[in-house]
Amino acid sequence: MTAADPTTATAEPHASPVITGWRKALGFGSALAIAVGPRDLQVLLLLVRPGGVRIAATETIENYAATPAAEWGSRIRRLLQQHDQRALGATVLLPRSEVSVRQIAMPGVAQKDLAPAIALQLDTLHPYGEQDAVSAWRALPGRNGALLIGIARQTTIDHFCALFAEAGVPVGGFTFHAAAVHSALRLTGAPPAAFLAYGDSAFGHELYGESPSRPIFSADIDLPLDRAVGLAASELRLDDGAPAGALQDFLPAAGGEAGSDALLYATALGAACPWLTSAVNLLPPERRTARTRPWLIPTIVLGVLVAMAAMALLFAGSVMDRRYLDRLHVEIARVEPLASRAAALDRKTAETRARTALLDGFARQTHASLDVLNELTRLLAPPVWISSTEIYPDSVVLTGEAPEAEPLLKLLNSSRLFQGAEFVTSVTKANGAEQFRIKALRRAQP
Incomplete structure (x- = not known):
């Protein structure tokens, strides 16, 4: 692509990926995504099924800070009730300004040692000084130990937990821009090795990209689109042929209500089927107040598959054992006459040896008796x-x-x-x- 001309890079629209294969069979889930903006809350209810992705409903809570939480919370609960998703916990996309995002590399560190290794240097990764912080991280596959880490103030997490609790909206997780897009792009499999996606934001243009030289680039740039794209392409060191386009084009196409924000849509995609993606959740497990029922679907499917595999192995093992025993019996019948002859020969050999030993004993005894007689004669x-x-x-x-x-x-x-x-x-x-x-x-x- 050319850094100066994004329209050249998107002259041929990027085809939206499609969920296929085994991912399609496991693609069953629902998500309530809420993006916290400077003034409003953007709400999106997403349904992912093997037949496709559908946006069930969208809602905008204007000036949420000045509106009683119980009032806008009732609107969200009513939306969930209308679509039979009362138990669904919300995934909240925190403002970019409230989360510090870092990328570090820990090549050669074992998976079990990553958490303590990150904890040792966590204080050097955020600008919050002595304030308590909450962090979450995710290893980036195929990136030689690269990690994506999100860090937020403890007070920020506590504030939004209290806000949504007051609204009566259960929260299942807090995430951030880079993690939401990275997770959503993995729903259909691996995205291109090098690409750049962009969209509008409240402050300018939201840009997200990946390349061999930089695992993740995510920024909100207040510049004209061509300059913003050129800056991002330089950071990623993209070749001219690298795909670039709107973020919506890199995500699975959705039916239902249109006009949703691409970043909010990406947040919902990553939250709907977390077993197929790589979500990063800043909310500690003990504070996650809800869990969507479709979480049970992959567990059930995998359980059935494991049971079928175990039954197949058991049946195959018994059949193989029976065939082995049959072959063993045939072989025993073939060699049994030879074994009988060998046993008879062994018995004859043992008898001959015993007779020989007896004769040798007699010979030795006779010789010894003569020695005794000679000695007695001499004495x-x-x-x-x-x-x-x-x-x-x-x-x-x-x-x-x-x-x-x-x-x-x-x-x-x-x-x-x-x-x-x-x-x-x-x-x-x-x-x-x-x-x-x-x-x-x-x-x-x-």
């Missing part, structure tokens, strides 16, 4: 005579006679094969010799 030389030798795995028992039986115990204990030799029975004498029965334990051999 018990004549005239000792052994009439009986009993060889056990852990001991030997000797029966015989000798001129003296007592020394035999010491002789056996001195052997590398025996220990703990003792008489099993009493020694007796017969024919000049001592008859004995000795038991000796076998030493463990390496």
